Amino acid sequence: MVKAVVLGAAGGIGQPLSLLLKTNPAVTELALYDIVNAPGVAVDLSHIATPAKVQGYLPPNDGLKNALTGAQVVVVPAGVPRKPGMTRDDLFKINAGIVRDLATAIATTAPKAFVLVISNPVNSTVPIVAEVFKQHNVFDPKRLFGVTTLDVVRASTFVAEVLGDLSLSQSITVPVIGGHSGVTIVPLLSQSSRPLPENLDKSTIDSLINRIQFGGDEVVKAKDGTGSATLSMAYAGAEFATKIIRAFKGEKGIVVPSYVNLTQEGGEALKKELGKEIDYFSAPVALGPNGIERINGLGAITPAERVLVDAALPELATSIEKGVSFIQTPKL
Ligand SMILES: NC(=O)C1=CN([C@@H]2O[C@H](COP(=O)(O)OP(=O)(O)OC[C@H]3O[C@@H](n4cnc5c(N)ncnc54)[C@H](O)[C@@H]3O)[C@@H](O)[C@H]2O)C=CC1
Numbered sequence: 001m002v003k004a005v006v007l008g009a010a011g012g013i014g015q016p017l018s019l020l021l022k023t024n025p026a027v028t029e030l031a032l033y034d035i036v037n038a039p040g041v042a043v044d045l046s047h048i049a050t051p052a053k054v055q056g057y058l059p060p061n062d063g064l065k066n067a068l069t070g071a072q073v074v075v076v077p078a079g080v081p082r083k084p085g086m087t088r089d090d091l092f093k094i095n096a097g098i099v100r101d102l103a104t105a106i107a108t109t110a111p112k113a114f115v116l117v118i119s120n121p122v123n124s125t126v127p128i129v130a131e132v133f134k135q136h137n138v139f140d141p142k143r144l145f146g147v148t149t150l151d152v153v154r155a156s157t158f159v160a161e162v163l164g165d166l167s168l169s170q171s172i173t174v175p176v177i178g179g180h181s182g183v184t185i186v187p188l189l190s191q192s193s194r195p196l197p198e199n200l201d202k203s204t205i206d207s208l209i210n211r212i213q214f215g216g217d218e219v220v221k222a223k224d225g226t227g228s229a230t231l232s233m234a235y236a237g238a239e240f241a242t243k244i245i246r247a248f249k250g251e252k253g254i255v256v257p258s259y260v261n262l263t264q265e266g267g268e269a270l271k272k273e274l275g276k277e278i279d280y281f282s283a284p285v286a287l288g289p290n291g292i293e294r295i296n297g298l299g300a301i302t303p304a305e306r307v308l309v310d311a312a313l314p315e316l317a318t319s320i321e322k323g324v325s326f327i328q329t330p331k332l
């Protein structure tokens with residue numbers, strides 16, 4: 001039995017993500033919570049002939065608490081998206097408070113659930129969730145995940161495009177590490193499951209890296225003021241949630257990149273490799289029934305990739321500190 005909950009389920013990501021979770025036969029219960037429209041989305045999805053029982057919840061009558069009760073997996077795409085000209089960090093002002101309040105509800109109602117954070121800025125919202133859980137003495141770093149899967153999905157797609165054959169995209173995996181914004185997104189092209197041609201020129205590689213790092217901006221610009229990636233994010237979020245659920249149900253050998261707290265198995269070794277005392281980083285993590293079993297290291301990265309990692313660390317550290325101090329020293 002798996003109960004999955006989507007917080008922000010009526011939004012641009014929330015609706016298609018809920019649809020994809022409803023089509024996952026391993027999900028037996030699906031609770032959809034939003035401050036608007038969730039019951040309608042739930043009734044609509046409930047007509048789909050798959051096992052999950054779907055229920056929608058709004059804030060009145062303890063809706064959030066009821067949605068979360070008994071949850072194993074909680075996915076959080078609640079919050080505002082970017083408009084052209086904004087950075088993800090510009091969303092902090094609004095989304096930090098939304099994520100704090102939802103994290104408080106999870107910590108008090110479903111403290112053992114796997115929490116998958118999509119709301120931006122991910123580099124700060126994940127530390128916010130951790131700090132809230134720490135305040136409630138229920139923090140388990142193995143169960144908290146920043147969802148960076150869209151960066152991994154983009155890397156597969158854009159590498160396949162460079163190789164001139166989109167049909168390859170589903171079999172190409174590229175580890176993407178660091179964080180989830182601009183220069184903190186570090187694709188390790190040298191570790192692509194399908195090597196790039198050795199004679200590929202530097203400008204093609206540089207623009208490929210740049211496109212993966214700024215793929216979010218490409219969508220924000222194309223949507224022209226109406227939001228950011230929703231459909232590709234729903235696909236990525238469902239992919240990631242499915243892996244968490246498969247590992248929870250006992251499947252072995254699942255390794256996926258995710259933005260995680262480093263105070264756990266493999267974290268110290270990774271910090272040494274990074275050469276920086278940093279508490280969060282996106283790296284491939286090995287999953288098991290209790291969440292993260294081990295954080296993997298960087299592997300054999302090239303000198304050029306090392307430059308990218310070094311460029312990511314200062315911005316990451318600032319974003320982490322911003323999230324942590326939002327909870328530890330709230331402004332009056
Ligand atoms: N991690 C990633 O790779 C990605 C993250 N995002 C982020 O996901 C978030 C959501 O994006 P969209 O779905 O496009 O936005 P949206 O505005 O379409 O949907 C957000 C939903 O959250 C709901 N909401 C707001 N406050 C809430 C609260 N306190 N409790 C429950 N629900 C609440 C809204 O009612 C709305 O239905 C944004 O912060 C965006 O930046 C977007 C794409 C990729």
Ligand SMILES: O=C([O-])CC(=O)C(=O)O
Nearest residue numbers: 082150215216217228229
């Ligand atoms: O760019 C944004 O604001 C949304 C996002 O995180 C992405 O598409 O990667």
